[in-house]
Amino acid sequence: MPELPEVETIRRGLAPLLIKQEIKAVTTRRENLRWPMPIKELADNLPGHTIDDVSRRGKYLLMPIGRGSLIVHLGMSGVLRHHKKNIPYVKHDHFDIAFKNGSHLRLNDPRRFGAVLWTSEPPLNHPLLAKLGPEPLLADFNADYLYEKSRGRKGGIKSFLMDSQVVVGAGNIYAAESLFIAKINPLRPAGKLDKKDCEKLVAAIKKILLASIELGGTTLKDFRNEDGKPGYFQQSLNVYGRGGEECVVCAATIEQYRSGGRATAFCPQCQKK
DNA sequence: ATAGCAACCTGAGGGC
DNA sequence: TGCCCTCAGGTTGCTA
Known part of the structure; x- marks a missing residue:
């Protein structure tokens, strides 16, 4: 959840x-x-x-x-x-x-x-x-940090982001959504991101997390707040759970792959390697 | 050190 | 109706 x-x-x-x-x-x-x-x-x-x-x-x-x-x-x-x-x-x-x-x-x-x-x-x-990494909404999670931390890493940037020793709080939904906003392919080796990519990605992560908090989170099926009410951010999702559908930006077909048991969706047009 | 994957568990939904 | 399979927002801990 x-x-x-x-x-x-x-x-x-x-x-x-x-x-x-x-x-x-x-x-x-x-x-x-x-x-x-x-x-x-x-x-x-x-x-x-x-x-x-x-x-x-x-x-x-x-x-x-x-x-x-x-x-x-x-x-x-x-x-x-x-x-x-x-x-x-x-x-x-x-x-x-x-x-x-x-x-x-x-x-x-x-x-x-x-x-x-x-x-x-x-x-x-x-x-x-x-051993948890920095909080994504605080100042010590920034482009310089992400750039340095990712040097030499050959795994895809999406799984890198989901590693809680790199940064906390980016789960399967928000990692995918942030990469879409930053126009970065989830399979791109983390170590291949340049400074500019890191800036875009950090900005996207902060923006999306804040926007979702503003709407009370994402309710896919069973998320409820302390009062039993759902969140409304799922209406803002661009790629998560949308494999096979049209990209909201360019109308290309959203692709989906599985890795480590997790599904990842991305736009092959907007998020080129 | 790093990357990939099985494991932990229940329930929902689809195909037959 | 029921069985079997796949999938789900996370994280640890094992294996190469």
């Missing part, structure tokens, strides 16, 4: 609902998601404490609580919803926080690629977060 704009949409929606709210109880409804759930740590550290903040690093949501931090990743199919009152559990509800004010935060994740983690260290030191 979520790439960076979707996680940011969730974060923005949840922050005012959760910050300063005192936790009454926590419920873990299975032992594992992508990793084991820290059942004991959650039970020991959450009740009686308040959520101090709701921030984000890449696609991870970070919630400092008392002496540690809750880290949540939504994987492919995770949905984090806030309910004003308790409601019955449904299939794939794995995790719930009950607040003193009667509201609930609940994680539903059919595929269970998501994660609920607890750390008593600064969350950015967590092994899963420590």
Whole structure:
């Protein structure tokens, strides 16, 4: 489900609902998601404490609580919803926080690629977060950085962009869309981009991510914000999921290929190698 | 070090 | 209706 704009949409929606709210109880409804759930740590550290903040690093949501931090990743199919009152559990509800004010935060994740983690260290030191690349919307993600980082890399620029050690938050949708806007072929070796290409690409990534956040993210089938509402950026997609259709710019037929199990669509006319 | 791919898992949709 | 296959927004960890 979520790439960076979707996680940011969730974060923005949840922050005012959760910050300063005192936790009454926590419920873990299975032992594992992508990793084991820290059942004991959650039970020991959450009740009686308040959520101090709701921030984000890449696609991870970070919630400092008392002496540690809750880290949540939504994987492919995770949905984090806030309910004003308790409601019955449904299939794939794995995790719930009950607040003193009667509201609930609940994680539903059919595929269970998501994660609920607890750390008593600064969350950015967590092994899963420590090696992440820069945030795409911050100044340290720029053309110079991308240019230097990509020297000598022979793999396609699309998979390079999707490497979270290069930059976080560019998933399959936004990597493809950014390359379309920048007019760069997804299979072009990353090391072959020149400075100008890197400038165009960085600008495209920032522009698209911001535009999508503005529209509440992309809902393909099951993305919902904290309130259960879909996002509207899918109406702005130019190539993702449009293989075989006409390019909106030049009317050529959008091509699609598979690599590493991921489909990538591009316009052979606008995105020449 | 890097690149490619299987693996983790459920559900939806298409073909027969 | 049902079975079988393919595909899906992510990420790790294995193999060359």
